Amino acid sequence: MKSSRFTARAQGVRWLAVGLSALALTLSGCSAQGGSPSDSSSTAAQVSEPSLEFAGPNGEKPGKITDLVLTDDEKAKVKSGKFKAAFVWHTSSEFVSAVEKGAREEFTALGIDVVASTQANFDAATQANNLQTVLALKPDIIVTIAVDPVSAEATFKPAVDKGTKLVVMTTPPANYHAGNEFVSIVTESLTDAGKMNATILGDALGGEGDIGYMYHDADFWFTNQRDKAFKSWTQFLYPGEKIVAEVGFTDEAKTQELAAAMIARNPNIKGIYVPWATAAQGVLAALRDAGRSDVKVVTNDLDATLAADMARDGNAVGLVGNSSISLGKGLATASAYGVLGKTAPALVATTPTKVTKDNLVQGWKDDYGVEPPQSVTGK
Structure with missing residues (x-):
């Protein structure tokens, strides 16, 4: 497997991390x-x-991945909506592929069509270009992780302005918050x-x-x-x-x-x-x-x-x-929360595996x- 070049320079980012004094x-x-x-x-x-104390970038307190639950009626509403989803990844790896596999399986079960999957080799400019390409396909949902949180604030604004539901694996754009610019963070x-x-x-x-x-x-x-x-x-x-x-x-x-x-x-x-x-x-x-x-x-x-x-x-x-398959399914379920207008936990986490x-x-x-x-x- 080829090593990818990590070029992200998140200089100047100062996340509020409540509970991280320890x-x-x-x-x-x-x-x-x-x-x-x-x-x-x-x-x-x-x-x-x-x-x-594990906390999110804005001080979010983590819940469990099992906190993401859809009723049968909610699943039926999602299936009838004929929604489209896309992945705008930071890089490619066996881990990312496994997460996407879990998400695709859950998207299929929910009747959500995946229209694109891109990766940026940890390059913020490439991710910005990928987003513009993806937006042309008019997805209702974008699953992503910001390469550079600072520049991603502007990069993902067109998606937010269009009402596209962003669901984040680990790292959101700077100054974005769950329930506003994105639905939820799903991580380990x-x-x-x-x-x-x-x-x-x-x-x-x-x-x-x-x-x-x-x-x-x-x-x-x-x-x-x-x-x-x-x-x-x-x-x-x-x-x-x-x-x-x-x-x-x-x-x-x-x-x-x-x-x-x-x-x-x-x-x-x-x-x-x-x-x-x-x-x-x-x-x-x-x-x-x-x-x-x-x-x-x-x-x-x-x-x-x-x-x-x-x-x-x-x-x-x-x-x-990272319990990757479970993490991917969680991302897809959180996406369903977004298109349903249902409030999701701000942060949920899988249990890592040794x-x-x-x-x-x-x-x-x-x-x-x-x-x-x-x-x-x-x-």
């Missing part, structure tokens, strides 16, 4: 070459149990995902050793919360682990050189956290080039490259899935709704 750990990134952080937050002995429980990454790596290392912490160095509420949760839970649960290098990035194509510098400057590193799977592909490449088969890697999203490495007892020791070599095949099926590729199973 998450306010300073991400003091090192130089591009990595290095030991200077802040005292890496001293695990001084860390108390995290009190991490970010703090739970961060904790799962921490426990996978902690178990793999036996709770001991130096680790590297890579994080998304942009104001992107979704990745920021997940990254911080990993760091907080690692420091609390595994006092024998020490974060000796912190490296931020915005372009996932740079992770190979950043990881190479990190392990060169910190040769005792035994584990690395990476925010998402395609970014972790570069980390695996750096470890392979350095002959460092001893370094364990954890990340988010199920990915064939990482999964195949894990199946072969490589560097990857765990992936945290996938290791022991449950790799079943975990892939549960998350993506299909068998893992041959590169993973060897069949």
